[in-house]
Amino acid sequence: MRNLLIFISKYNAFFFFVFFFAMSLILVFKNNSFQRASTLNSSNLLIGQAYERYNTLQKYLRLAQVSDSLAAENARLRSQLKNSFYQNKAEERMVNDTTTLQQYTYLVAQVVNNSIHQKNNSITIDKGRSHGILPGMGVICSSGIVGIVDNVSTHYATIKSLLHQDTRISARITETQAFGSLVWGQEDYNPRIATLKDIPNHVDVKRGHHIVTSGYSALFPAGIAIGRVRDTRKKTGEISSDIKVILSTDFSTLAYVYVVKSNFSAEKQALELETEEADD
Amino acid sequence: MIRIITSNFIRFVLLVFIQVFLLKNIGYYNLSVPFLYILFILLLPFETPNWLLFLLSFLIGLTVDSFYDTLGVNAAACTVLALVRVIFINLTVQRLSFEIEPEPKLGIMGFRWFFFYAIILTAVHHTILFVIEDFSFNDFKYTLIRIILSSLFTVFLMLVAEFIFYRQKER
Incomplete structure (x- = not known):
């Protein structure tokens, strides 16, 4: 304890600095909307980036599932295309003429x-x-x-x-x-x-x-x-x-x-x- | 002792007055803004105890802040300035050599020492001040130019003030 007090008193300048600097920063952030807003924004940015990284990782892990669902959707859409319908229309031409018989x-x-x-x-x-x-x-x-x-x-x-x-x-x-x-x-x-x-x-x-x-x-x-x-x-x-x-x-x-x-x-x-x- | 307190008190009031009513309106397109009031911290006697030094720095910063509507910004910069002042004096001045004249003045410490003292402390103060004020590194080049030009302006004003109240070393 004594040693601690000696330490603090020896480097008192630093501790005073920390104290007053923290106080002034608190004042800055409490009273200046710009700095507060930008701090919050930057922390939001940080958190947002962290979430984004996490999502990227998760996305990668879900890749198989996603590709399966995309393939299923592709198949469903493809079945609706015009060329996937069978043409059930047969065209046949016949000429009716009594002098000739159609062979x-x-x-x-x-x-x-x-x-x-x-x-x-x-x-x-x-x-x-x-x-x-x-x-x-x-x-x-x-x-x-x-x-x-x-x-x-x-x-x-x-x-x-x-x-x-x-x-x-x-x-x-x-x-x-x-x-x-x-x-x-x-x-x-x-x-x-x-x-x-x-x-x-x-x-x-x-x-x-x-x-x-x-x-x-x-x-x-x-x-x-x-x-x-x-x-x-x-x-x-x-x-x-x-x-x-x-x-x-x-x-x-x-x-x-x-x-x-x-x-x-x-x-x-x-x-x-x-x-x-x-x-x- | 009373004389020192009185003279510092007068200096405090005078410098804040000059800062907020005169220098606040002077500036080169917001690029070069002088902050002469830190001369008060620079000129505090060597023997000032650390707690008082930090308290006074914080107070003068806060006072200027309340006029500038930037609460805390100048106070923070001045707190850093006080720390740098303690370090600088510890490094450059032998404790026992200034029993007679207790104040770090131009006339006492010599031009060379005072010039470096002023330049370094002003640069630190202005760096902290502008960085906290801008609070982003987006346009750091602009901030850097502001820091350099403002520091030059402030140091120039300090030297002018010191030469006006020049007092030859009494031996």
Whole structure:
């Protein structure tokens, strides 16, 4: 205690200073609104900053939750967008004329899935059984043929694309009337090249000759463009040989296709079946 | 003793009077504001006890504050000034050498010592004063210029006052 008193009296100047300085500061803050306000403000600023830091930390910890809720909201909003609604409208044109009977009608469909780089490519369109699409129908587009309908659900249909090893299409060379079957994926998998098989060698095929559908299969109307002959072929000793065809359809940019409905295909198939049975 | 108290009392009243009625209206665009009244604290006798020194500093600061409507600001600055005065005198003056003349005056201590004494104490006082008055470091450059110019003005006035009442060392 004595030591403390000695200490205080030795450094009395300092303690007096502290006392009077504190008194004057109290006076300053009690009586001057500006200093008081700015002290409070700065303390508020300090507290505010502390809270902000804390919030930042908390925000970081809640990040997973927040991103989940944002993703859920995105999904909800996305489901309200126009392009997430299924177009349940099928457009079909038919001409009624008694002198001619309508053999083919066309149904517009949009491509919703497509592939060109596989061995067996298929296409999905947004029209299905409810629009009258059945397996086995032909599919064309504005520049050429596309493929054959494979499977059908209520609202969708898959198409066995021309770029599929099992697809066979009856084709004809316009200039010479020679016909054969068109296949793809025999040697190379170039999505622009197909092969027209079994064209007799006496037929003079030149580069640039047009290949069209023959109309024999009743899937496609006759005369739908397929492509052009790529090379003038060499003469060989064989009876027939294959021709490389540059396809006119660009499968990589396919957007809208037409499904071909043939009104007489059932009748024709039934007749052909009857004939085959009669032959047997 | 009575003479010292009387002369200091008169000095107190006179300096406060000059400060609040004359120097309050003098200034260079609020940049250079003289605070001559601190000369009273500077000129208190060496032998003043610390409690009295601090009390008088606080009182004169408070008096000036009440005229300036800045209650506490000058008092705080003067309290700091008193502390610096104690430290400065402890460092520079030998206790035993001024039995005859007890006051830190220009005529007694010499121009050199008094000049530094005045400059340092004024600078400290003005720094504290303006910093507390502005109470923000937002425009510190402006505050710094105010401190420097005001200190120069105050020191100039102090020297003038000291030369007016110049008294050669009596030997």
